[in-house]
Amino acid sequence: MKNECYIVRDLLPSYIDELCSEESAKFIEQHIGTCEKCSQLLHQMRLEFDTQEQTEIPARLEQKKPFQKIAHFFNAQKSFTKFFSISFWVTFIVTLGFFIYSLNVLSNLNDEREDAQVVEQQKQDIMEKTFAILSSQESINETALQAVFDQYNGQLQHLAVFATKNIDDLARLQKGPTNTFPIDYSQALLIIGEKGKILETIVPNDYDIGTVAMANDQWIVQFEYKESYLKTIENAHQIKYYAPTNWTIFQLPIVFTIITAFILGGLLFQKRITKPMKNILD
Secondary structure (H helix, E strand, C coil), X not given: CCHHHHXXXXXXXXXXXXXXXXXXXXXXXXXXXHCHHXXXXXXXXXXXXHHHHHHHHHHHHHHHHHHHHHHHHHHHHHHHHHHHHHHHHHHHHHHHHHHHHHHHHHHHHHHHHHHHHHHHHHHHHHHHHHHHHHHHCCCCCHHHHHHHHHHCCCCEEEEEEEEHHHCCCHHHHCCCCEECCCCXXXXXXXXXXXXXXXXXXXXXXXXXXXXXEEECCCEEEEEEECHHHHHHHHHHHHHHHHCCCHHHHCHHHHHHHHHHHHHHHHHHHHHHHHHHHHHHHC
């Protein structure tokens, strides 16, 4: 066997794997062209190499299958985690927006409640002052009643005093200042207006919220608000009887807070699941 054969046979594995230099490859090819034994050996080595590759490839694929399944599952869980993360931030921003809106509504409502309390206190003050005058005198003191009217001149249209003997429905009026349909002013003993005692016929306002009356055993006091003040009275009435509760105002942000908390819990749980799989794949 020539020395070249030994050299070529040592280089054949590298030649098959295409790892030898260009000069070595040309040397091997020239030698194989003239040496039948080395040519047969090359052919046999290539067959063995192909057989080995065909055996190893399925084995490698089988080994990769479990990891591929884990990778697919991990990618699915990763997408699910991303969905949870986006959902969390969306619901968090929406919840924050609802809370800011609800706080603003509550602030405005509190201002309106304060205004309504002023109106209610005003009703009580007018009645207390008027009945105090009526109780302290045997006859009606027109001057003192005019002074009471003038204190609330910006709000009141009329202030009238009635005797209880000819008036029905006293029980309701004796509970305190009550919104009511006006008692007929023709039965009044005294009616006070901006310019003092009113003698002409008065057409009452049929808007019951605009008239307030109160009675004791002897007297009934009734006053009407000016039309320009009726909007304030209407708002106070709405706030007193129909204002939303704090629960109603904060209902939506509370619901969204619960939803956001559930989504955050799901997000943390997903991260806990995917972390071990990520470590395996890494």
